[in-house]
Amino acid sequence: MRALTWHGRHDVRVETVPDPEIVNPHDAILRVTSTAICGSDLHLYDGYIPGMRAGDILGHEFMGEVVETGPLSTLHKGDRVVVPFPIACGDCFFCKKQQFSCCDNTNPAETSDATETMYGYPMSGVFGYSHLTGGYAGGQAEYVRVPFSNVGPIVVPDHLEDDKVLFLSDILPTGWMAAENCEIEPGDTVAVWGCGPVGLFAIQSALIMGAHRVIAIDHYPTRLALAKELGAEILDYREVDVREALAEMTGGIGPDAVIDAVGLEAHGISIDNIADQVKSMAFLVTDRAHAFREAVLSVRKGGRVSVPGVYGGFADKFPVGAFMEKGLTMKTGQTHVQRYLKPLLDLIEQGKVDTTFLISHHAPLEQAADMYKHWHDDQNQFTKIVLKTEIAVPKAEQQEVQHELA
Numbered sequence: 354m355r356a357l358t359w360h361g362r363h364d365v366r367v368e369t370v371p372d373p374e375i376v377n378p379h380d381a382i383l384r385v386t387s388t389a390i391c392g393s394d395l396h397l398y399d400g401y402i403p404g405m406r407a408g409d410i411l412g413h414e415f416m417g418e419v420v421e422t423g424p425l426s427t428l429h430k431g432d433r434v435v436v437p438f439p440i441a442c443g444d445c446f447f448c449k450k451q452q453f454s455c456c457d458n459t460n461p462a463e464t465s466d467a468t469e470t471m472y473g474y475p476m477s478g479v480f481g482y483s484h485l486t487g488g489y490a491g492g493q494a495e496y497v498r499v500p501f502s503n504v505g506p507i508v509v510p511d512h513l514e515d516d517k518v519l520f521l522s523d524i525l526p527t528g529w530m531a532a533e534n535c536e537i538e539p540g541d542t543v544a545v546w547g548c549g550p551v552g553l554f555a556i557q558s559a560l561i562m563g564a565h566r567v568i569a570i571d572h573y574p575t576r577l578a579l580a581k582e583l584g585a586e587i588l589d590y591r592e593v594d595v596r597e598a599l600a601e602m603t604g605g606i607g608p609d610a611v612i613d614a615v616g617l618e619a620h621g622i623s624i625d626n627i628a629d630q631v632k633s634m635a636f637l638v639t640d641r642a643h644a645f646r647e648a649v650l651s652v653r654k655g656g657r658v659s660v661p662g663v664y665g666g667f668a669d670k671f672p673v674g675a676f677m678e679k680g681l682t683m684k685t686g687q688t689h690v691q692r693y694l695k696p697l698l699d700l701i702e703q704g705k706v707d708t709t710f711l712i713s714h715h716a717p718l719e720q721a722a723d724m725y726k727h728w729h730d731d732q733n734q735f736t737k738i739v740l741k742t743e744i745a746v747p748k749a750e751q752q753e754v755q756h757e758l759a
């Protein structure tokens with residue numbers, strides 16, 4: 354089959370690789386129909402996540418049709434399913450608490466040892482996300498093996514096309530959990546750093562959950578415009594001092610809750626971010642936490658900090674004094690996607706959440722390497738890329754895709 358494989362920093366290739374096979378009784382094999390490139394994939398592309406090996410198949414946002422099942426899978430051939438990015442057993446202490454991305458059973462010992470050393474405890478398995486999370490082949494491919502197919506995937510109705518349900522795999526629940534972690538009360542103002550797909554879905558979710566105002570921060574005009582269309586007030590961090598502007602907009606108090614939807618690759622020419630860049634080159638820090646710091650310093654006293662943005666290792670100058678003295682609460686984590694699938698599918702069916710507004714480009718899987726480059730180099734034009742596998746896209750439609758890209 355054809356699949357997008359990682360070979361090093363800024364080197365991904367579509368190659369022919371062996372087809373996946375059923376390995377365990379709970380497995381299913383999917384013929385992938387749609388798969389998306391995520392902001393988290395950029396961290397792999399930029400070489401920030403350790404534990405990648407040449408030839409690893411990327412992709413953790415995907416959906417498709419079941420073509421083969423193990424004896425203990427609860428899926429059936431022909432089912433159309435969306436698959437959550439964290440792999441969870443459904444049965445361990447954490448899964449029983451619905452903390453699926455903390456599952457204790459899906460990251461084999463030889464790989465989980467590394468995360469155990471780094472974090473104290475091993476992480477769950479994740480599709481296409483390095484050998485730190487189990488080394489599972491991802492779904493930016495024609496076929497993918499889905500372990501624990503009896504726990505994760507949700508069967509989606511045929512009348513909802515791929516673009517409407519694909520993002521249940523990650524960014525829609527991620528934006529939702531980010532807003533939920535803000536514990537929004539009526540009248541609240543929520544500030545969101547980053548208007549990528551995660552930030553945009555967090556903005557939409559916060560408004561659905563009753564936030565009175567949402568203030569969105571980024572610098573890409575296209576992404577800020579999408580945030581504005583959703584109903585957010587917007588700040589371009591190149592034009593204003595974000596902390597001052599937020600204080601001014603909230604009567605000198607600060608937002609009630611803040612969301613860092615940027616993560617470890619914050620941009621910006623602030624002194625702290627330049628120091629991070631220099632230190633990361635010298636391997637003194639791994640993560641550039643500018644947005645995180647700014648969020649902690651901007652939020653009101655007694656406010657809530659929600660961090661969906663991914664951090665991998667160590668960051669410098671965490672304002673622990675502000676965090677403690679202001680009496681803040683922080684919630685974060687890889688999303689417990691399985692927890693949100695059914696309620697969010699219901700909202701999609703009822704037309705209450707829009708999942709398609711942020712898609713800027715469709716492209717065949719064959720062009721995935723080019724699409725990674727665009728996603729990396731031109732985030733203003735490329736707000737979200739959905740890849741279609743060649744076998745699933747009729748020739749005529751593919752020509753349309755090419756046309757759209759030209």
Ligand SMILES: NC(=O)c1ccc[n+]([C@@H]2O[C@H](COP(=O)([O-])OP(=O)(O)OC[C@H]3O[C@@H](n4cnc5c(N)ncnc54)[C@H](O)[C@@H]3O)[C@@H](O)[C@H]2O)c1
Pocket residue numbers: 391392393394395396523524527546547548549550551552570571572573576590614615616617618619620621643644660661662663664686687688732
């Ligand atoms: N927790 C989870 O389960 C989960 C799931 C998916 C993605 N993520 C993470 O969420 C983050 C966002 O994902 P995405 O797909 O939206 O990524 P993205 O790269 O498309 O978007 C990030 C946005 O942040 C903006 N940004 C950078 N520096 C900024 C700053 N200083 N202030 C304000 N905005 C700034 C960028 O301009 C960009 O628009 C990433 O770190 C990703 O890894 C986490």
Ligand SMILES: [Zn+2]
Pocket residue numbers: 391392393394413414438523524
């Ligand atoms: Zn993702």
Ligand SMILES: [Zn+2]
Pocket residue numbers: 441442443444445446447448449455456457458
């Ligand atoms: Zn588990």
